[in-house]
Amino acid sequence: MKRRIRRSEQEYLIDCCALCKCSENCPDKYGEKITLKSQELTVHYFCLLMSSGVYQRGEENEGIYGFLVDDIKQEVRRSSRLKCAVCKKNGASVGCYVKSCQKKVHFPCGKQHQFIFQFTDLFPSYCKDHSPTQSLPVSACVSEPMSCSVCLDPIEPVLSYSVLKCPACHGSWFHRDCVQNQAHSAGMFFFRCTLCNNKDMFQQEMLRMGVHIPERDAAWELEENAYGELLQVYQHCDAKKCLSHNGRTYSSRTGWFQILRCALCGSRGTHRKCGSLKLDETNWACEDCAGAVDGTGRLFAILCLFWSNWAVKGIVFWCYLICCAKNKLEINIDNLMIGRPFLLGGSAREILQELASQTSQHQLSMPVVVNGNKVLEAAMELVKRSDFNPSHALAVRFTSNKHSSSPDTCPGNTRHFLRLLVQQLQDTVFEGPDGAKTLTLDARALREDVYFDVGCLLSLSLVHGGPPLGFFSRALYLCLFNFPRDTPLTVEDMGNTGFTDKVKKIQESKSLEELREAMESASEYLEVAGCTRPVESLSDKDTLVKDIVSFHLITRMQLPVQRFCEGLKTLGVFDQVQMFPGAFVGLFCSSHDKLTADTMAALFTVQFSDQEETVEKETAVVTFWRHYLLECEVGRCATSLEDVLIFATSADVVPAVGFSPSPSLSFLHPLDPAGAFPVSQPSSNRLLLPVVSSYQAFKKHMEYAVCQLTVLQSI
Structure with missing residues (x-):
């Protein structure tokens, strides 16, 4: 005889999920709990999505979401025969996506035992042994102090199931639960990295690592008046003893009894009188926030620095400070500023200087021997060496006699090497006009991994003192760094x-017949690009052209671009450009500003002698120098301004990382005016000018010395 089920027991069974047998209603963890009373059926939405034997065969409004x-x-009957690998009970509806793996679990059991559920495509699930993992590039720099970018609690920067990182900036780390809560709150339209603000790459990586991103607007956008409390200003004196006769909430417009709010947290206040402040004082920090700094009086200077550079990152930084203060944790401002140098952004030169500081810490050097002008061959041999370390200084030696006078580690040799290298690299895997080159597709270069090597060498050049690149096209920069955002190719x-030209004919077609003729002339390439299709109206050409351009510049070049980007990650260059693409666009895409007499003169710091009797003569030589630069600019000299800069520093433009040390002018007092030639010291960026009595003699000797070097380098 069939046992009768009591009403309360029946209601409990209906309330439980038919797949996982759990009655808990937690949308964050298990998705929406859906009950069909007419069918006496309840399921969690995530349990349903991840079940291995059920598929959406209906319309959106049929059954439960299709x-x-x-x-x-x-599916309930099928899973009732399968035992869970965790709780050992029947009903395991979720199986590992790897066919050879036989592990099956309930969805809640899988979450507890580090299963990864991917809420995309076919909604696969992976057990702990076969789940996807993240990796940290060798060039990525892990800096201290490290905290979760969502909750700001300390976090150990070791990748695991519970600790994730941003794939774009490699500087943002998260607890899995924190980033899942953020995704549930922000929704697909606002979910992005809290540090670098990357959205597309970040969302794709989080989906891969099992974070569910709801396809909806942010929770705060759906809630009416969600920020109502932020419209209120804190208005209360929190001094131990309030001296105002009108009470702690009274605030005058000016004077002793105007309430000043904490400049950091804004959630504490004091009257000037009650806080023993001066009448003209406007900056004040509460005890909690003041405890977060080292008491050297740099609090507001640092605040202004952060706020003026990047407001969003400033907010993250100050939230961290306040969190430390509330928890009585000690932090060191100097360590914060040095440990995370790119939090402020800044100019491309400042960021590259921070990257260059990695190389200055290494005393070892990498020897580079260049035979004549075969710079590219020497550079390719360098990066393919088993002991290649990009952080080591370059010790460049030219085997031709014209450079033998300089020591191996001379910065002048290195700058000359990098200048020639950037020129020769433009003819390797790039095509297009000067100043607007793109990557070319070369099967041999792919096979030999030349794209990676070229990216590595460009990063090496930027950090070690090479010139600005300036030859990337805007399209190439867009494909590499997605900047400017939302700009179509x-x-x-x-x-x-x-x-x-054939694609332009398609784009410029005026009739349907012209469009079909243009497509016929380009049919072979359209077939390769997967763009062969029937066209029924002239408006179809816009979508067709868009697909062709996308294939030609993105799909076709995916592997070369990927390897090129991997090479650019050397010394952390790619990561920093990706974080601050606006700061670097001029360095990659714009040709460098042409040298002028004024900019050239401003580059060099004049160092006069200590003897007063010689200063007057040296001042006259400075006048000769500036006049000589003017004549070089307008073409009245045998030398150009670039030739003069090469003579002094071995660089024809200011390096991307800047000069170190800054160029300087000193003076020679020759006994014989006939032998009064200028002397350059590229290792210290120093130019020694001869002290002569006339401008004609000065010009003659300058031209001779500079032209001699120019001729030697061209041999």
């Missing part, structure tokens, strides 16, 4: 090729 009731019941970005 899962038919009969299919769900069949166009036919013009494809370059000047025969196929580009």
Whole structure:
């Protein structure tokens, strides 16, 4: 005889999820709990999505979000015969996606035992042994102090199931639970890295690592008047003894009894009189926030620095400070500023100088021997060496006699080497006009991994004192760093090729017949690009052209771009450019500013002699120097300004990382005016000018010395 089920027991069974047998209603963890009373069926949405034997065969409004009731019941019957690998009970509906793996679990059991559930594509699930993992690039720098970018609690920067990182900036670390809560709150439209603000790459990586991102607007956008409390200003004197006769909430517009709020947290206040402040004082910090700094009086200076550079990152920084203060934790401002140098952003030169500081700590050097002008060959041999270390200084030696006078480690040799290297690299895997080059597709370069080597050498050049690049096209920069954001690629970005002309004919078609004729002439390439399709109206050409451009510049070049980016990650260059693409766009895409007499004169610091009797003569020589630069600028000399800069520093432009040390001018007092030639010391960026009595003699000797070096380097 069949046992009768009591009403309360029946209601409990209906309230439990038919798949995981759990009655808990927690949308964050298990998704929406859905009950069909007419079918006496309850399921968690995530349990349903991740079940291995049920699929959406209905319309969106049928069953439960397209899962038919009969299919769900069949899945319940199927899973009732399967034992969970965790709790050992039947009903395990979720299986590992790897076919050779036989592990099956309930969805809640899987979450407890580090299963990863990917809420995308076919909604696969992976057990702990086969789950995807993250890796930290060798070039990424882990700095202290390290905290979760969501909750700001300390976090150990070791990748695991419970600790994740941002794939874009490598500087943002998260607890898994924290980033899941953030995703549930922010939704797909606002979920992004809290540090670098990257959205697309960040969301893709979080989905891969099992973070569910709801397809909706942010929770705060759906809640009416969600920020109402922020419209109120804190208005209360928190001094131990309030001296105001009108009470702690009274605040005058000015004077002793105006309430000043904490400049950091804004949640504490005091009257000037009660806080023993001066009448003209406007900056005040509460005890909690003041305890977060080292008491040297740099609190507000640092606040202004952060706020003026990047407001969002400033907020993150100060939240960290206040969190430390509330928990009575000690922090050191100097360590924060040095340990995370790129939190402020700044200019490209400042960021590269921080990267260059990594190399200055190493006393070892990498020897580079260059035969004549075969700089590219020497550089390729360098990066393929088993002991290659990009952090070590370069010890460049040219085997030709013209450079043998300089020591191996001379910065002048290195700058000359890097200047020639950047020039020769432009003819390797790049194509297009000068100043607007893109990557070219080269099967041999792919096979030999030249794209990686070129990216590595460009990063090496930027950090070790090479010139600004300035030859990238805007399209290449957009493909590499997604800047400017939301900028579409166009036919013009494809370059000047025969196929580009055919695509332009498609774009410029005035009738459907012209469009079909243009497509016929480009049919072979359209077939390769997967763009062969029937067109029914002239408006179809816009989508067609967009798909062709996308294939030509993105899909076709995916592997070369990927390897090129991996090479650019050397010394952390790619990561920093990706974080601050606006700061670097001029360095990569814009040709450097042409030298002028004024900018050239401003580069050099004049160092006069200590003897007063010689200063007057040296001052006259400075006048000769500036006049000489003016004549070089307008073409009245045999030398150019670039030739003069090469003579003094071995660089024809200011390096991307800047000069170190700064160029300087000193003076020679020759006994014989006939032998009064200038002397350069590229190792210290120092130029010694001869003290002569006339400008004609000065010009003659300068031209001779500079031209002699120019001729030698061209041999």
